[in-house]
Amino acid sequence: MRSCSIENTNNKQEQIRKAEEVKTITTLKFEEVENTNNLFLWPSIEHVIMKRHVLLTHVLAFGLLFMTLLVPVRQAAHAQGNTPKDFAPPFVFQAAGPTDSIEGTVEAFRAALVNHNNMNDPGPLPLTSGHREINWDGANPPNVLDTTPPLTPFNTFLNTRGAQFTTPGVGLSQAPRSGGPQDGLVGLFNNSTYGTTFSTFSPSRLFTPVGSNITEALFFVPGTNGRDPATVTGFGAVFTDVDQPDGSGPGKKKGNQGASTLMEYFDAYGKLLFSSFVPASPGDGNLSFFGIVFEDARIARVRITTGNVAPGPDDDEKNDIVMMDDFIYGEPQPLN
Numbered sequence: 001m002r003s004c005s006i007e008n009t010n011n012k013q014e015q016i017r018k019a020e021e022v023k024t025i026t027t028l029k030f031e032e033v034e035n036t037n038n039l040f041l042w043p044s045i046e047h048v049i050m051k052r053h054v055l056l057t058h059v060l061a062f063g064l065l066f067m068t069l070l071v072p073v074r075q076a077a078h079a080q081g082n083t084p085k086d087f088a089p090p091f092v093f094q095a096a097g098p099t100d101s102i103e104g105t106v107e108a109f110r111a112a113l114v115n116h117n118n119m120n121d122p123g124p125l126p127l128t129s130g131h132r133e134i135n136w137d138g139a140n141p142p143n144v145l146d147t148t149p150p151l152t153p154f155n156t157f158l159n160t161r162g163a164q165f166t167t168p169g170v171g172l173s174q175a176p177r178s179g180g181p182q183d184g185l186v187g188l189f190n191n192s193t194y195g196t197t198f199s200t201f202s203p204s205r206l207f208t209p210v211g212s213n214i215t216e217a218l219f220f221v222p223g224t225n226g227r228d229p230a231t232v233t234g235f236g237a238v239f240t241d242v243d244q245p246d247g248s249g250p251g252k253k254k255g256n257q258g259a260s261t262l263m264e265y266f267d268a269y270g271k272l273l274f275s276s277f278v279p280a281s282p283g284d285g286n287l288s289f290f291g292i293v294f295e296d297a298r299i300a301r302v303r304i305t306t307g308n309v310a311p312g313p314d315d316d317e318k319n320d321i322v323m324m325d326d327f328i329y330g331e332p333q334p335l336n
Contacts, residue, residue, distance in 0.1 A: 145180025169212025230332035236291020
């Protein structure tokens, strides 16, 4: 029995030795093939490695997708906004029609911002101390007929009310519909129809970009002359002659379904918080209002698209020319 056990042990050792020789020979052969630049064996080995890599990538991708689907909706919205504050939908105020039909909505918007107009009071003021307004009328006397030359940036209210306005066009201008030394919008755009196309919410001047239909608003702490950036809880604006979309008629008659005037709100990181088209009120001279209010001051910039083309052409079925009137916004708060 002892002899048998020794013999079996010797046989196992001999098998192990032969296996090691085979392994050594295989390794040497592989090195020989590699050193002689064999182009057939290495690609096949690489192919196996790549297949495993692709399989692992697919498994990881599926796992990440599964994890993403488990993220709650509120957290997903927060991540998309890239803001340190949780996203909560704003209160939306909108109306369209003759002047009387939008006044109630404008008053409700003022109340939501805290119904006290700080005008040119120096800042910084507490968040609950009211709001700011710009009506483009020179402290609201009954008949201001001067047309201001187009400027960008438009800094007239930068220090006093904490707002700066820019446009990619020639500049921004305050002008009556017509009349005065420069003949208002009629003279500014060399278009005689503009004297009757538009109306005002607060007489007598409107606000418009020249050479563009884009206006951007930035906010700063009043009294700092643009040194201290700020955010606001809300921003709203009055528009005149938003014609599109103009609905559809009976049968096969269809109106212009494309909206022309857009409001976009951004946070301090440049991420879009909210956007919406401004309601239309077809017909010359009607008014529209759109504004939103958040529970906290998170709006750092507003982009306004007025109409589907820059002012200049006649306002007709193809060209929707839109002007702006009163701007109303929350008291600018210093960035944290």
